Amino acid sequence: MAYGPKIIDHYEHPRNVGSFGTQAEIKQRKDVGVGLVGAPECGDVMQLQIKVGKDGVIEDAKFKTFGCGSAIASSSLATEWLKGKRLDDAALIKNTMIVEELSLPPVKIHCSVLAEDAIHAAIEDYKAKNGIKAQTPADAAAKV
């Protein structure tokens, strides 16, 4: 597959690879939210972790991905974008933004969808661990 330079760069030099602990440790940590999406049979599994400060700002983000070059690049880019963002702002990251930034080919759009799913799953996990009510579209509308 002919990939653009940004995908190749993220694939060859992935940012923020890692984990804030073992699966068991992560489950216990209230300051970390985890999103694990995809399935091995489908050829991609993404694990995205966010470490959130008391002020609701994402201090650090890490990923591990089993998948194609686009899946690795999409999740690597997601961690860059997540760092320093407030949770509510992080939830606004859309797959189309990832497609545009990386110039993903059409057959690889699903990789960006998976990255968006992973972001939401990590935010929801953090909120659930900390008893924060999941934000509904109605809440979001009320805030504006």
Next chain:
Amino acid sequence: MPDNASTPVFTPKLPIYLDHAATTPCDPRVVEAMLPYFTSIFGNPGSRNHRFGWEAEEGVDKARRQVADLIKSDEKEVIFTSGATESNNLAIRGAAIMYEKAAEGSGKPRGHIISCAIEHKAVLDPCKRLQKEGFEVTFLEPPKDGIVTAEMVKAALRDDTILVTIMRANNEIGVINEIPQIGELCKSRDIIFHTDATQWVGKMPTDVYADNIDLMSFSGHKLYGPKGVGGLFVRRKRPRVRLTPLVDGGGQERGFRSGTLNVTGIVGLGKACEIAGQEMSADAIRLGKLRKKMEDSITSRLDTCQVNGHREKRLPHITNISFGFVEGESLMMAVKEIACSSGSACTSASLEPSYVLKNIGVGDDLAHSSLRLSLGRWTTDQEIDYSIEKIVAAVKKLRDLSPLYDMHKEGIDLSKVEWAHH
């Protein structure tokens, strides 16, 4: 980069070609033999009235002898074709229609054919077409080692079996089938026996009579000859095999294959066979050692990886290795300096992995992340050493990135995880 190698690894010219099972470069000696036939000896061997035709015919006759010497047949038994795909089609379709037991439309099966589920598509598809046209076909399912035995064929034989077609050695995993034994079995039952020997001829000694082969396909470009030329051995005695031709016309090649002969290609195929006869045994020993070194060092330095197919009964130059917890496309990207084949078709939108690996019980995950590495006449020790280091480093890098490998190390059973399918 080498994690535990003590000697520095010399970097050879990149990329490294380890896809000789797909095609081989033409040997320069083959090209040299072909050149005069493009310009000065350009005649049509069918032109019987002048020396242009005679000279071209001499070139073809010489090539026919060179091929016959390599496979130990009579030269009259060699039919030139456009390659192994055509040879397979001519052999399978030509024999099935010639030897059919019941007429088309009689309501009875026209005849029974035995093949194998992991044959090349150029055998499977002609068999499937015959199936649609009223023949019955049994596709044998080989066990985990990938080898088709005479016992398996014997168990599938029927009174109306007219043709058995089993490849000599598998193109994806390199394992060698029990061809002499299957040939003997077919001979004892008067059943026509065809073998697709595309990966075998020119690499391993061939003796069509000793192995009781009736029909055998082979190709020029797999044995350092040109593309677009191949051959079919058609036995002429005990029994004299007859075939219904696929192409009618000028009656060339004893009527089996009409059409003006590809003289340059045929001359090249002949020369390639002559060279193979002289060099293949030394090549086989050298490449067998290199392949074994590759398999042993990769499997000893990485956990959760496997060589697919029988470890001993295989061609010297082909190996197929699967790596757990890495994904096929990213693996190919990581070893981009090594030109090889992948068991995964997922560079396209399709998620279907290799049917050969699937059929011998390799799980989808391991089939996707498999590499077929095939060595050739000019593969060097340095290229293999370098490839070993690159592959080990690539798999380690991707495993450092893989959440599945972490889970595996933590003792989590991945088959028990509830995955969010998408």
